[in-house]
Amino acid sequence: KQEVTQIPAALSVPEGENLVLNCSFTDSAIYNLQWFRQDPGKGLTSLLLIQSSQREQTSGRLNASLDKSSGRSTLYIAASQPGDSATYLCAVRRGDTDKLIFGTGTRLQVFP
Amino acid sequence: NAGVMQNPRHLVRRRGQEARLRCSPMKGHSHVYWYRQLPEEGLKFMVYLQKENIIDESGMPKERFSAEFPKEGPSILRIQQVVRGDSAAYFCASSPIGDTQYFGPGTRLTVL
Numbered sequence: 001k002q003e004v005t006q007i008p009a010a011l012s013v014p015e016g017e018n019l020v021l022n023c024s025f026t027d028s029a030i031y032n033l034q035w036f037r038q039d040p041g042k043g044l045t046s047l048l049l050i051q052s053s054q055r056e057q058t059s060g061r062l063n064a065s066l067d068k069s070s071g072r073s074t075l076y077i078a079a080s081q082p083g084d085s086a087t088y089l090c091a092v093r094r095g096d097t098d099k100l101i102f103g104t105g106t107r108l109q110v111f112p
Numbered sequence: 113n114a115g116v117m118q119n120p121r122h123l124v125r126r127r128g129q130e131a132r133l134r135c136s137p138m139k140g141h142s143h144v145y146w147y148r149q150l151p152e153e154g155l156k157f158m159v160y161l162q163k164e165n166i167i168d169e170s171g172m173p174k175e176r177f178s179a180e181f182p183k184e185g186p187s188i189l190r191i192q193q194v195v196r197g198d199s200a201a202y203f204c205a206s207s208p209i210g211d212t213q214y215f216g217p218g219t220r221l222t223v224l
Contacts, residue, residue, distance in 0.1 A: 004154075034212070043203060043217040044155075089154070099145065099157040099168060100213060 002027040004092055006103035013110055015082060021075040021106045023090035028068050031095040035064050035075050038087045038105070047088075048075070052095075080110045114138070116206050116216035124222045131191040131198070133219045137206030144187040145213060146179060149201040161187060194223045 091100040160168040161181035181187040205213035
Protein backbone atom coordinates (compact mmCIF):
# COMPACT_ATOMS: atom_id res chain seq x y z
CA LYS A 1 0.00 0.00 0.00
CA GLN A 2 1.39 3.35 -1.05
CA GLU A 3 2.01 5.83 1.77
CA VAL A 4 3.12 9.41 1.24
CA THR A 5 4.79 11.43 3.98
CA GLN A 6 5.73 15.09 4.02
CA ILE A 7 8.29 16.69 6.26
CA PRO A 8 8.21 19.13 7.93
CA ALA A 9 4.52 19.40 8.80
CA ALA A 10 4.89 23.14 9.34
CA LEU A 11 7.53 25.72 8.54
CA SER A 12 7.81 29.40 9.38
CA VAL A 13 10.56 31.47 7.76
CA PRO A 14 11.45 35.10 7.09
CA GLU A 15 11.00 36.50 3.63
CA GLY A 16 13.88 35.88 1.22
CA GLU A 17 14.93 32.45 2.45
CA ASN A 18 15.38 29.49 0.14
CA LEU A 19 13.26 26.53 1.23
CA VAL A 20 13.20 22.78 0.74
CA LEU A 21 10.04 20.78 1.30
CA ASN A 22 10.29 17.01 1.39
CA CYS A 23 8.00 14.26 0.20
CA SER A 24 8.66 10.54 0.54
CA PHE A 25 6.67 7.57 -0.77
CA THR A 26 6.92 3.89 0.06
CA ASP A 27 6.23 2.31 -3.34
CA SER A 28 8.61 3.41 -6.10
CA ALA A 29 6.32 2.10 -8.87
CA ILE A 30 4.80 5.49 -9.60
CA TYR A 31 3.58 6.98 -12.86
CA ASN A 32 4.11 10.58 -11.83
CA LEU A 33 4.34 12.91 -8.85
CA GLN A 34 2.60 16.23 -8.54
CA TRP A 35 3.08 19.18 -6.20
CA PHE A 36 0.07 21.31 -5.29
CA ARG A 37 -0.55 24.46 -3.33
CA GLN A 38 -3.66 24.88 -1.18
CA ASP A 39 -4.67 28.22 0.29
CA PRO A 40 -6.90 28.23 3.40
CA GLY A 41 -10.49 27.44 2.50
CA LYS A 42 -9.63 27.12 -1.17
CA GLY A 43 -9.03 24.42 -3.73
CA LEU A 44 -5.77 22.99 -5.02
CA THR A 45 -3.51 24.63 -7.55
CA SER A 46 -1.14 22.38 -9.47
CA LEU A 47 2.43 23.67 -9.30
CA LEU A 48 4.60 21.05 -10.94
CA LEU A 49 4.16 17.56 -12.34
CA ILE A 50 7.11 15.21 -12.76
CA GLN A 51 6.75 12.09 -14.86
CA SER A 52 8.45 8.96 -13.54
CA SER A 53 11.07 9.17 -16.29
CA GLN A 54 12.04 12.74 -15.35
CA ARG A 55 14.40 13.92 -12.64
CA GLU A 56 13.17 17.47 -12.16
CA GLN A 57 10.81 20.20 -13.28
CA THR A 58 11.12 23.96 -12.90
CA SER A 59 8.61 26.79 -12.94
CA GLY A 60 9.77 30.26 -11.98
CA ARG A 61 11.10 30.17 -8.42
CA LEU A 62 9.99 26.57 -7.96
CA ASN A 63 12.03 23.47 -8.69
CA ALA A 64 10.89 19.94 -7.98
CA SER A 65 13.14 16.90 -8.11
CA LEU A 66 12.29 13.23 -8.16
CA ASP A 67 14.40 10.26 -7.06
CA LYS A 68 12.15 7.31 -7.73
CA SER A 69 14.56 4.66 -6.51
CA SER A 70 14.82 6.20 -3.07
CA GLY A 71 11.15 7.21 -2.96
CA ARG A 72 11.76 10.91 -2.52
CA SER A 73 10.85 14.24 -4.03
CA THR A 74 11.81 17.73 -2.96
CA LEU A 75 10.21 21.06 -3.74
CA TYR A 76 12.69 23.92 -3.71
CA ILE A 77 11.34 27.45 -3.35
CA ALA A 78 13.84 30.20 -4.06
CA ALA A 79 13.69 33.65 -2.47
CA SER A 80 10.47 33.01 -0.56
CA GLN A 81 7.80 35.70 -0.35
CA PRO A 82 4.83 36.22 1.99
CA GLY A 83 2.56 35.30 -0.91
CA ASP A 84 4.07 31.82 -0.85
CA SER A 85 2.35 31.17 2.48
CA ALA A 86 0.06 28.17 1.96
CA THR A 87 -0.08 24.41 2.46
CA TYR A 88 1.98 22.44 -0.03
CA LEU A 89 0.84 18.95 -0.94
CA CYS A 90 2.58 16.24 -2.91
CA ALA A 91 0.65 13.45 -4.57
CA VAL A 92 1.75 10.30 -6.39
CA ARG A 93 -0.03 8.36 -9.06
CA ARG A 94 0.61 4.69 -9.73
CA GLY A 95 0.83 3.36 -13.27
CA ASP A 96 -2.18 1.05 -12.96
CA THR A 97 -4.60 3.59 -11.56
CA ASP A 98 -5.58 7.19 -12.06
CA LYS A 99 -6.13 8.03 -8.42
CA LEU A 100 -3.74 10.32 -6.57
CA ILE A 101 -2.32 9.42 -3.16
CA PHE A 102 -1.71 12.60 -1.18
CA GLY A 103 0.68 13.43 1.60
CA THR A 104 -0.57 15.32 4.64
CA GLY A 105 1.11 18.52 3.55
CA THR A 106 3.58 21.11 4.75
CA ARG A 107 2.04 24.32 6.10
CA LEU A 108 4.35 27.16 5.12
CA GLN A 109 4.32 30.65 6.56
CA VAL A 110 6.64 33.31 5.17
CA PHE A 111 6.69 36.47 7.25
CA PRO A 112 7.90 39.90 6.10
CA ASN B 113 -12.21 27.79 -20.67
CA ALA B 114 -13.78 27.82 -17.24
CA GLY B 115 -12.17 25.67 -14.59
CA VAL B 116 -13.76 22.84 -12.67
CA MET B 117 -16.92 24.11 -11.00
CA GLN B 118 -18.40 22.80 -7.82
CA ASN B 119 -21.60 23.78 -6.12
CA PRO B 120 -22.64 24.55 -3.61
CA ARG B 121 -19.44 25.90 -2.11
CA HIS B 122 -20.82 25.52 1.39
CA LEU B 123 -23.55 23.13 2.48
CA VAL B 124 -25.09 22.72 5.90
CA ARG B 125 -27.17 19.68 6.70
CA ARG B 126 -28.69 18.24 9.85
CA ARG B 127 -28.00 14.67 10.82
CA GLY B 128 -30.12 12.28 8.79
CA GLN B 129 -30.59 14.57 5.81
CA GLU B 130 -29.23 14.01 2.34
CA ALA B 131 -26.37 15.98 0.79
CA ARG B 132 -25.92 16.37 -2.97
CA LEU B 133 -22.65 17.78 -4.24
CA ARG B 134 -22.27 18.74 -7.88
CA CYS B 135 -19.20 18.92 -10.06
CA SER B 136 -18.98 20.27 -13.60
CA PRO B 137 -15.69 19.24 -15.21
CA MET B 138 -13.67 21.44 -17.49
CA LYS B 139 -14.86 21.54 -21.08
CA GLY B 140 -13.62 18.52 -22.97
CA HIS B 141 -12.81 16.51 -19.82
CA SER B 142 -14.51 13.15 -19.57
CA HIS B 143 -12.81 11.89 -16.39
CA VAL B 144 -13.99 12.99 -12.94
CA TYR B 145 -12.50 12.20 -9.54
CA TRP B 146 -13.85 12.89 -6.05
CA TYR B 147 -11.62 13.36 -3.01
CA ARG B 148 -12.46 14.09 0.61
CA GLN B 149 -10.43 16.15 3.06
CA LEU B 150 -11.36 15.59 6.67
CA PRO B 151 -10.38 18.27 9.21
CA GLU B 152 -6.63 18.24 9.82
CA GLU B 153 -6.14 15.32 7.43
CA GLY B 154 -4.89 14.93 3.89
CA LEU B 155 -7.00 14.41 0.82
CA LYS B 156 -8.26 10.88 0.32
CA PHE B 157 -9.44 9.44 -2.98
CA MET B 158 -13.08 8.40 -3.08
CA VAL B 159 -14.18 7.56 -6.62
CA TYR B 160 -13.19 7.86 -10.28
CA LEU B 161 -15.84 8.10 -12.98
CA GLN B 162 -16.09 8.46 -16.70
CA LYS B 163 -19.31 9.31 -18.48
CA GLU B 164 -21.98 6.84 -17.30
CA ASN B 165 -19.35 4.54 -15.74
CA ILE B 166 -17.77 4.10 -12.33
CA ILE B 167 -14.17 3.10 -12.95
CA ASP B 168 -12.78 2.92 -9.41
CA GLU B 169 -14.81 3.32 -6.22
CA SER B 170 -12.25 1.79 -3.87
CA GLY B 171 -12.25 4.85 -1.63
CA MET B 172 -16.00 5.17 -1.19
CA PRO B 173 -17.54 4.22 2.13
CA LYS B 174 -19.62 1.11 1.68
CA GLU B 175 -22.86 2.65 2.85
CA ARG B 176 -24.71 5.94 2.31
CA PHE B 177 -22.34 7.26 -0.38
CA SER B 178 -22.92 7.08 -4.12
CA ALA B 179 -21.64 8.89 -7.19
CA GLU B 180 -22.71 9.27 -10.77
CA PHE B 181 -21.55 11.03 -13.91
CA PRO B 182 -24.43 10.97 -16.38
CA LYS B 183 -24.17 11.43 -20.12
CA GLU B 184 -25.53 14.95 -19.73
CA GLY B 185 -25.00 17.21 -16.77
CA PRO B 186 -22.64 17.37 -13.83
CA SER B 187 -21.22 14.60 -11.71
CA ILE B 188 -23.11 14.14 -8.44
CA LEU B 189 -21.77 12.87 -5.13
CA ARG B 190 -24.68 11.88 -2.93
CA ILE B 191 -24.51 11.25 0.79
CA GLN B 192 -27.60 9.83 2.40
CA GLN B 193 -28.47 10.14 6.09
CA VAL B 194 -25.47 12.33 6.86
CA VAL B 195 -23.66 12.03 10.18
CA ARG B 196 -21.29 14.48 11.89
CA GLY B 197 -18.30 12.48 10.70
CA ASP B 198 -19.21 13.36 7.10
CA SER B 199 -18.29 16.99 7.76
CA ALA B 200 -15.37 17.65 5.43
CA ALA B 201 -14.28 19.41 2.28
CA TYR B 202 -15.15 17.45 -0.84
CA PHE B 203 -13.05 18.16 -3.91
CA CYS B 204 -13.73 17.23 -7.47
CA ALA B 205 -11.05 17.01 -10.16
CA SER B 206 -11.28 16.43 -13.88
CA SER B 207 -8.88 15.39 -16.60
CA PRO B 208 -9.13 14.96 -20.36
CA ILE B 209 -7.75 11.44 -20.78
CA GLY B 210 -6.56 10.41 -17.35
CA ASP B 211 -3.71 12.89 -17.40
CA THR B 212 -3.12 15.87 -15.10
CA GLN B 213 -6.04 16.38 -12.74
CA TYR B 214 -7.46 19.88 -12.34
CA PHE B 215 -9.19 20.55 -9.06
CA GLY B 216 -12.30 22.53 -8.28
CA PRO B 217 -12.67 24.88 -5.28
CA GLY B 218 -14.40 22.24 -3.18
CA THR B 219 -17.67 21.96 -1.29
CA ARG B 220 -17.44 22.35 2.45
CA LEU B 221 -20.06 20.18 4.11
CA THR B 222 -21.04 20.86 7.70
CA VAL B 223 -23.34 18.42 9.47
CA LEU B 224 -25.07 19.81 12.54
